Amino acid sequence: MSEKTVLITGACGEIGQALVQNLAARGGYRIVTADLAPLAESLRGLSAEHIQGDLVNKVKIFYDYDFDVIFHLAASLSSKAEVATEEAHRINVEGTMQLLMMAAYRSEKYHKRVKFLFPSSIAAYGLPSAEAKHAAGTVAEDQWNHPHTMYGANKLYCEKLGEYYSCYNGQRHLDPNPPTMLDFRAIRFPGLISAFTVPSGGTSDYGPEMLHAAAQGKPYACFVREETKISFMAMPDAIKALLMLMDAPRESLKHMVFNIAAFSLTAGEFREWALRAFPSAQITFEPSARRQGIVDSWPEDVDDHLARAEWNWKPDYDVQRFFDEYFLPEIRKRYQRVSLRSME
Ligand code: SER
Numbered sequence: 001m002s003e004k005t006v007l008i009t010g011a012c013g014e015i016g017q018a019l020v021q022n023l024a025a026r027g028g029y030r031i032v033t034a035d036l037a038p039l040a041e042s043l044r045g046l047s048a049e050h051i052q053g054d055l056v057n058k059v060k061i062f063y064d065y066d067f068d069v070i071f072h073l074a075a076s077l078s079s080k081a082e083v084a085t086e087e088a089h090r091i092n093v094e095g096t097m098q099l100l101m102m103a104a105y106r107s108e109k110y111h112k113r114v115k116f117l118f119p120s121s122i123a124a125y126g127l128p129s130a131e132a133k134h135a136a137g138t139v140a141e142d143q144w145n146h147p148h149t150m151y152g153a154n155k156l157y158c159e160k161l162g163e164y165y166s167c168y169n170g171q172r173h174l175d176p177n178p179p180t181m182l183d184f185r186a187i188r189f190p191g192l193i194s195a196f197t198v199p200s201g202g203t204s205d206y207g208p209e210m211l212h213a214a215a216q217g218k219p220y221a222c223f224v225r226e227e228t229k230i231s232f233m234a235m236p237d238a239i240k241a242l243l244m245l246m247d248a249p250r251e252s253l254k255h256m257v258f259n260i261a262a263f264s265l266t267a268g269e270f271r272e273w274a275l276r277a278f279p280s281a282q283i284t285f286e287p288s289a290r291r292q293g294i295v296d297s298w299p300e301d302v303d304d305h306l307a308r309a310e311w312n313w314k315p316d317y318d319v320q321r322f323f324d325e326y327f328l329p330e331i332r333k334r335y336q337r338v339s340l341r342s343m344e
Helices: 014-026 055-062 078-083 085-110 130-136 150-167 169-174 206-215 235-247 267-277 289-296 305-311 319-343
Strands: 004-009 029-035 049-052 069-072 115-121 183-189 191-193 220-222 229-234 257-259 263-266 283-285
Touching: 004 014, 014 029, 014 235, 055 085, 069 085, 078 085, 078 150, 078 289, 085 115, 085 150, 115 150, 115 235, 150 169, 150 183, 183 235, 191 206, 191 235, 206 220, 206 267, 206 283, 206 319, 229 235, 229 319, 235 305, 257 305, 263 267, 263 319, 267 283, 267 319
Parallel strands: 004 029, 004 069, 029 049, 069 115, 115 183, 183 257, 191 229, 220 283
Antiparallel strands: 229 263
Protein backbone atom coordinates (compact mmCIF):
# COMPACT_ATOMS: atom_id res chain seq x y z
CA MET A 1 0.00 0.00 0.00
CA SER A 2 1.41 3.40 -0.89
CA GLU A 3 2.17 5.99 1.76
CA LYS A 4 -0.55 8.55 2.45
CA THR A 5 0.36 12.20 2.83
CA VAL A 6 -1.21 13.84 5.86
CA LEU A 7 -1.21 17.48 6.96
CA ILE A 8 -1.61 18.23 10.66
CA THR A 9 -2.04 21.90 11.56
CA GLY A 10 -1.66 22.93 15.19
CA ALA A 11 0.67 19.95 15.43
CA CYS A 12 2.46 21.30 18.50
CA GLY A 13 -0.77 21.60 20.49
CA GLU A 14 -2.13 18.94 22.82
CA ILE A 15 -4.17 16.95 20.29
CA GLY A 16 -1.54 17.55 17.61
CA GLN A 17 1.36 16.05 19.51
CA ALA A 18 -0.61 12.96 20.48
CA LEU A 19 -1.98 12.54 16.95
CA VAL A 20 1.41 12.83 15.24
CA GLN A 21 2.85 10.24 17.62
CA ASN A 22 -0.03 7.84 16.98
CA LEU A 23 0.01 8.21 13.21
CA ALA A 24 3.78 7.78 13.12
CA ALA A 25 3.48 4.61 15.24
CA ARG A 26 0.78 3.26 12.89
CA GLY A 27 3.10 3.73 9.93
CA GLY A 28 2.26 4.29 6.26
CA TYR A 29 1.97 8.07 6.49
CA ARG A 30 4.13 10.94 5.35
CA ILE A 31 3.32 13.49 8.04
CA VAL A 32 3.60 17.19 7.26
CA THR A 33 3.17 19.34 10.35
CA ALA A 34 2.30 23.02 10.62
CA ASP A 35 2.19 25.28 13.65
CA LEU A 36 2.88 28.83 14.78
CA ALA A 37 5.59 27.32 16.97
CA PRO A 38 8.75 25.48 15.92
CA LEU A 39 8.49 21.70 15.86
CA ALA A 40 7.96 20.39 19.41
CA GLU A 41 10.74 18.28 20.90
CA SER A 42 8.32 15.34 21.22
CA LEU A 43 7.78 15.33 17.43
CA ARG A 44 11.39 15.31 16.29
CA GLY A 45 11.93 12.58 13.73
CA LEU A 46 8.19 11.99 13.28
CA SER A 47 7.38 14.91 10.99
CA ALA A 48 8.70 14.68 7.41
CA GLU A 49 8.43 18.44 7.08
CA HIS A 50 7.43 21.23 9.46
CA ILE A 51 5.95 24.50 8.27
CA GLN A 52 6.14 27.21 10.89
CA GLY A 53 4.05 30.35 10.78
CA ASP A 54 0.60 31.87 10.49
CA LEU A 55 -1.63 29.51 8.53
CA VAL A 56 -3.52 32.30 6.80
CA ASN A 57 -0.26 33.43 5.18
CA LYS A 58 1.17 29.97 4.64
CA VAL A 59 -1.80 28.29 3.01
CA LYS A 60 -0.64 29.16 -0.53
CA ILE A 61 2.25 26.73 -0.07
CA PHE A 62 -0.14 23.84 0.48
CA TYR A 63 -1.70 24.10 -2.98
CA ASP A 64 1.35 22.20 -4.28
CA TYR A 65 1.02 19.25 -1.89
CA ASP A 66 -0.91 16.09 -2.62
CA PHE A 67 -2.59 15.65 0.76
CA ASP A 68 -4.83 12.63 1.23
CA VAL A 69 -5.94 13.73 4.68
CA ILE A 70 -5.90 17.04 6.55
CA PHE A 71 -6.31 17.28 10.32
CA HIS A 72 -6.91 20.97 10.92
CA LEU A 73 -6.28 21.30 14.65
CA ALA A 74 -4.94 24.86 14.88
CA ALA A 75 -7.28 27.01 16.98
CA SER A 76 -7.52 29.69 19.61
CA LEU A 77 -9.45 28.07 22.50
CA SER A 78 -12.48 29.41 24.29
CA SER A 79 -11.08 31.49 27.18
CA LYS A 80 -8.28 33.00 25.10
CA ALA A 81 -10.68 33.77 22.26
CA GLU A 82 -12.82 35.90 24.61
CA VAL A 83 -9.92 38.27 25.29
CA ALA A 84 -8.66 38.41 21.69
CA THR A 85 -11.79 38.03 19.61
CA GLU A 86 -10.46 39.36 16.32
CA GLU A 87 -7.35 37.21 16.49
CA ALA A 88 -9.52 34.20 17.36
CA HIS A 89 -11.74 34.82 14.36
CA ARG A 90 -8.70 35.06 12.11
CA ILE A 91 -7.21 31.81 13.40
CA ASN A 92 -10.40 29.84 13.85
CA VAL A 93 -12.40 31.00 10.83
CA GLU A 94 -10.09 32.53 8.24
CA GLY A 95 -7.47 29.81 8.71
CA THR A 96 -10.11 27.09 8.36
CA MET A 97 -11.75 28.74 5.35
CA GLN A 98 -8.42 29.04 3.52
CA LEU A 99 -7.58 25.41 4.16
CA LEU A 100 -11.06 24.22 3.16
CA MET A 101 -10.81 26.15 -0.11
CA MET A 102 -7.44 24.58 -0.82
CA ALA A 103 -8.72 21.07 -0.08
CA ALA A 104 -11.87 21.67 -2.16
CA TYR A 105 -9.82 22.97 -5.08
CA ARG A 106 -7.49 19.99 -5.04
CA SER A 107 -10.36 17.50 -4.68
CA GLU A 108 -11.99 18.98 -7.75
CA LYS A 109 -8.86 19.40 -9.85
CA TYR A 110 -7.45 15.91 -9.23
CA HIS A 111 -10.80 14.08 -8.83
CA LYS A 112 -9.75 12.77 -5.45
CA ARG A 113 -11.72 13.54 -2.30
CA VAL A 114 -9.36 15.05 0.25
CA LYS A 115 -10.45 14.00 3.74
CA PHE A 116 -10.73 17.00 6.04
CA LEU A 117 -10.91 16.12 9.75
CA PHE A 118 -12.03 18.99 11.95
CA PRO A 119 -12.13 19.12 15.75
CA SER A 120 -15.27 20.96 16.77
CA SER A 121 -16.32 21.27 20.37
CA ILE A 122 -19.01 21.18 23.05
CA ALA A 123 -18.55 24.97 22.81
CA ALA A 124 -20.74 24.84 19.67
CA TYR A 125 -23.66 24.49 22.11
CA GLY A 126 -25.08 27.35 24.09
CA LEU A 127 -27.64 26.87 26.83
CA PRO A 128 -29.13 30.05 28.22
CA SER A 129 -28.51 29.38 31.94
CA ALA A 130 -27.21 26.86 34.46
CA GLU A 131 -30.85 25.87 35.14
CA ALA A 132 -31.57 25.28 31.45
CA LYS A 133 -28.35 23.29 31.18
CA HIS A 134 -29.35 21.08 34.08
CA ALA A 135 -32.84 20.59 32.68
CA ALA A 136 -31.48 19.73 29.20
CA GLY A 137 -29.14 16.97 30.48
CA THR A 138 -27.67 15.12 27.50
CA VAL A 139 -27.88 16.99 24.20
CA ALA A 140 -27.80 15.85 20.56
CA GLU A 141 -25.92 17.50 17.69
CA ASP A 142 -28.82 19.54 16.38
CA GLN A 143 -30.01 20.93 19.72
CA TRP A 144 -28.99 24.19 21.45
CA ASN A 145 -26.73 25.38 18.62
CA HIS A 146 -26.53 28.91 20.06
CA PRO A 147 -22.94 29.36 21.28
CA HIS A 148 -22.18 32.15 23.75
CA THR A 149 -18.48 32.34 22.94
CA MET A 150 -16.40 33.56 20.00
CA TYR A 151 -14.70 30.15 19.90
CA GLY A 152 -18.03 28.29 19.91
CA ALA A 153 -19.46 30.53 17.19
CA ASN A 154 -16.28 30.03 15.14
CA LYS A 155 -16.47 26.24 15.49
CA LEU A 156 -20.17 26.04 14.63
CA TYR A 157 -19.69 28.25 11.57
CA CYS A 158 -16.69 26.20 10.41
CA GLU A 159 -18.80 23.05 10.63
CA LYS A 160 -21.19 24.78 8.24
CA LEU A 161 -18.33 25.86 5.95
CA GLY A 162 -17.07 22.28 5.90
CA GLU A 163 -20.52 21.05 4.90
CA TYR A 164 -20.76 23.78 2.27
CA TYR A 165 -17.47 22.88 0.58
CA SER A 166 -18.30 19.17 0.78
CA CYS A 167 -21.79 19.38 -0.67
CA TYR A 168 -22.65 22.66 -2.35
CA ASN A 169 -19.47 24.48 -3.38
CA GLY A 170 -20.62 27.04 -5.98
CA GLN A 171 -23.83 24.98 -6.39
CA ARG A 172 -21.83 22.83 -8.80
CA HIS A 173 -23.40 19.74 -7.23
CA LEU A 174 -26.37 20.59 -9.49
CA ASP A 175 -24.33 20.44 -12.71
CA PRO A 176 -24.88 17.46 -15.03
CA ASN A 177 -21.34 16.35 -14.19
CA PRO A 178 -20.84 17.43 -10.59
CA PRO A 179 -17.22 17.85 -9.49
CA THR A 180 -15.43 15.76 -6.87
CA MET A 181 -15.88 17.57 -3.59
CA LEU A 182 -13.90 17.36 -0.41
CA ASP A 183 -14.81 14.94 2.34
CA PHE A 184 -15.40 16.90 5.55
CA ARG A 185 -15.76 15.09 8.90
CA ALA A 186 -16.02 16.79 12.29
CA ILE A 187 -16.05 15.67 15.91
CA ARG A 188 -17.45 17.79 18.73
CA PHE A 189 -14.95 17.02 21.45
CA PRO A 190 -15.67 17.27 25.16
CA GLY A 191 -12.93 18.58 27.51
CA LEU A 192 -9.78 16.56 26.84
CA ILE A 193 -7.27 15.41 29.43
CA SER A 194 -3.75 14.32 28.66
CA ALA A 195 -1.25 12.97 31.16
CA PHE A 196 1.60 14.38 29.08
CA THR A 197 0.58 17.94 28.24
CA VAL A 198 -1.39 20.70 29.96
CA PRO A 199 -3.85 22.75 27.91
CA SER A 200 -3.79 26.52 27.66
CA GLY A 201 -6.46 29.04 26.76
CA GLY A 202 -9.44 26.70 27.13
CA THR A 203 -12.26 26.73 29.67
CA SER A 204 -12.47 23.00 30.35
CA ASP A 205 -8.84 23.43 31.47
CA TYR A 206 -9.84 23.33 35.15
CA GLY A 207 -10.11 19.51 34.91
CA PRO A 208 -6.58 18.81 33.66
CA GLU A 209 -5.10 21.76 35.61
CA MET A 210 -6.52 20.40 38.86
CA LEU A 211 -5.15 16.91 38.25
CA HIS A 212 -1.70 18.04 37.12
CA ALA A 213 -1.44 20.39 40.14
CA ALA A 214 -2.49 17.61 42.54
CA ALA A 215 0.07 15.24 41.05
CA GLN A 216 2.81 17.82 41.58
CA GLY A 217 1.72 18.68 45.13
CA LYS A 218 0.81 22.24 44.09
CA PRO A 219 -2.29 24.00 45.45
CA TYR A 220 -5.04 24.66 42.91
CA ALA A 221 -7.91 27.14 42.94
CA CYS A 222 -10.58 25.88 40.53
CA PHE A 223 -12.22 28.66 38.51
CA VAL A 224 -15.70 27.08 38.38
CA ARG A 225 -18.13 26.06 41.14
CA GLU A 226 -18.12 22.54 42.58
CA GLU A 227 -21.44 21.52 41.04
CA THR A 228 -20.39 22.53 37.50
CA LYS A 229 -20.71 19.54 35.19
CA ILE A 230 -19.46 18.91 31.65
CA SER A 231 -18.16 15.90 29.77
CA PHE A 232 -14.50 14.97 29.58
CA MET A 233 -12.41 12.41 27.74
CA ALA A 234 -8.96 10.83 27.94
CA MET A 235 -6.63 12.04 25.19
CA PRO A 236 -6.04 8.49 23.86
CA ASP A 237 -9.79 8.18 23.23
CA ALA A 238 -9.80 11.53 21.38
CA ILE A 239 -7.01 10.30 19.11
CA LYS A 240 -8.73 6.96 18.65
CA ALA A 241 -11.89 8.82 17.58
CA LEU A 242 -10.05 10.95 15.00
CA LEU A 243 -8.44 7.87 13.50
CA MET A 244 -11.69 5.88 13.50
CA LEU A 245 -13.50 8.70 11.75
CA MET A 246 -10.66 9.04 9.25
CA ASP A 247 -10.90 5.31 8.48
CA ALA A 248 -14.69 5.16 8.25
CA PRO A 249 -15.91 4.43 4.71
CA ARG A 250 -17.72 7.45 3.26
CA GLU A 251 -20.79 5.34 2.40
CA SER A 252 -21.37 4.50 6.06
CA LEU A 253 -21.47 8.18 7.09
CA LYS A 254 -24.83 9.90 6.90
CA HIS A 255 -23.72 12.93 8.90
CA MET A 256 -20.64 15.14 8.94
CA VAL A 257 -20.62 16.34 12.55
CA PHE A 258 -20.54 13.94 15.48
CA ASN A 259 -20.66 14.20 19.26
CA ILE A 260 -18.50 11.78 21.19
CA ALA A 261 -18.81 11.14 24.92
CA ALA A 262 -16.83 9.25 27.56
CA PHE A 263 -17.58 10.48 31.09
CA SER A 264 -19.32 13.45 32.57
CA LEU A 265 -18.58 14.71 36.06
CA THR A 266 -18.72 17.77 38.28
CA ALA A 267 -15.70 19.80 39.34
CA GLY A 268 -16.40 18.57 42.91
CA GLU A 269 -16.25 14.95 41.74
CA PHE A 270 -13.00 15.73 39.95
CA ARG A 271 -11.63 16.97 43.26
CA GLU A 272 -12.72 13.75 45.01
CA TRP A 273 -10.93 11.63 42.40
CA ALA A 274 -7.82 13.79 42.73
CA LEU A 275 -7.91 13.46 46.53
CA ARG A 276 -8.25 9.69 46.34
CA ALA A 277 -5.05 9.54 44.31
CA PHE A 278 -3.21 12.39 46.03
CA PRO A 279 -4.66 12.70 49.56
CA SER A 280 -2.68 15.82 50.44
CA ALA A 281 -3.84 17.75 47.34
CA GLN A 282 -5.02 21.28 48.16
CA ILE A 283 -7.96 22.07 45.88
CA THR A 284 -10.21 25.05 46.52
CA PHE A 285 -12.97 26.71 44.48
CA GLU A 286 -12.67 30.36 43.44
CA PRO A 287 -15.14 30.76 40.57
CA SER A 288 -14.48 33.39 37.93
CA ALA A 289 -17.78 34.89 36.73
CA ARG A 290 -16.77 34.94 33.07
CA ARG A 291 -15.36 31.44 32.86
CA GLN A 292 -18.22 30.06 34.98
CA GLY A 293 -20.66 31.64 32.53
CA ILE A 294 -18.95 29.89 29.61
CA VAL A 295 -19.11 26.45 31.23
CA ASP A 296 -22.71 27.05 32.34
CA SER A 297 -23.60 27.44 28.64
CA TRP A 298 -22.06 24.05 27.72
CA PRO A 299 -24.12 20.88 28.11
CA GLU A 300 -23.71 18.51 31.05
CA ASP A 301 -23.28 15.63 28.63
CA VAL A 302 -23.63 14.84 24.93
CA ASP A 303 -25.52 12.16 23.05
CA ASP A 304 -23.10 10.25 20.82
CA HIS A 305 -25.43 7.68 19.28
CA LEU A 306 -24.73 8.91 15.72
CA ALA A 307 -21.00 8.26 16.09
CA ARG A 308 -21.73 4.86 17.63
CA ALA A 309 -24.09 3.92 14.82
CA GLU A 310 -22.17 5.30 11.83
CA TRP A 311 -18.55 4.56 12.67
CA ASN A 312 -18.72 2.23 15.67
CA TRP A 313 -17.46 4.79 18.17
CA LYS A 314 -17.00 3.58 21.73
CA PRO A 315 -14.59 5.05 24.28
CA ASP A 316 -11.99 2.85 25.98
CA TYR A 317 -11.89 4.93 29.16
CA ASP A 318 -14.75 5.53 31.56
CA VAL A 319 -13.83 7.63 34.58
CA GLN A 320 -12.53 4.67 36.62
CA ARG A 321 -10.33 3.34 33.83
CA PHE A 322 -9.23 6.86 32.96
CA PHE A 323 -7.73 7.30 36.43
CA ASP A 324 -6.56 3.74 37.09
CA GLU A 325 -5.18 2.74 33.72
CA TYR A 326 -4.19 5.96 32.00
CA PHE A 327 -3.85 9.13 34.02
CA LEU A 328 -2.41 7.98 37.34
CA PRO A 329 0.22 5.55 36.05
CA GLU A 330 1.41 8.03 33.42
CA ILE A 331 1.35 11.09 35.63
CA ARG A 332 3.25 9.35 38.42
CA LYS A 333 5.99 8.38 35.95
CA ARG A 334 6.05 11.87 34.52
CA TYR A 335 6.40 13.85 37.75
CA GLN A 336 8.66 11.26 39.37
CA ARG A 337 11.00 11.77 36.43
CA VAL A 338 10.78 15.52 36.89
CA SER A 339 11.50 15.33 40.64
CA LEU A 340 14.40 12.91 40.08
CA ARG A 341 15.83 15.32 37.51
CA SER A 342 15.54 18.24 39.90
CA MET A 343 17.54 16.23 42.49
CA GLU A 344 20.40 15.58 40.07
N1 SER B 1 -11.50 22.43 25.58
C1 SER B 1 -12.01 23.53 24.80
C2 SER B 1 -11.99 24.78 25.56
O1 SER B 1 -12.11 24.72 26.75
C3 SER B 1 -13.41 23.25 24.38
O2 SER B 1 -13.40 22.64 23.16
O3 SER B 1 -11.92 25.82 24.98
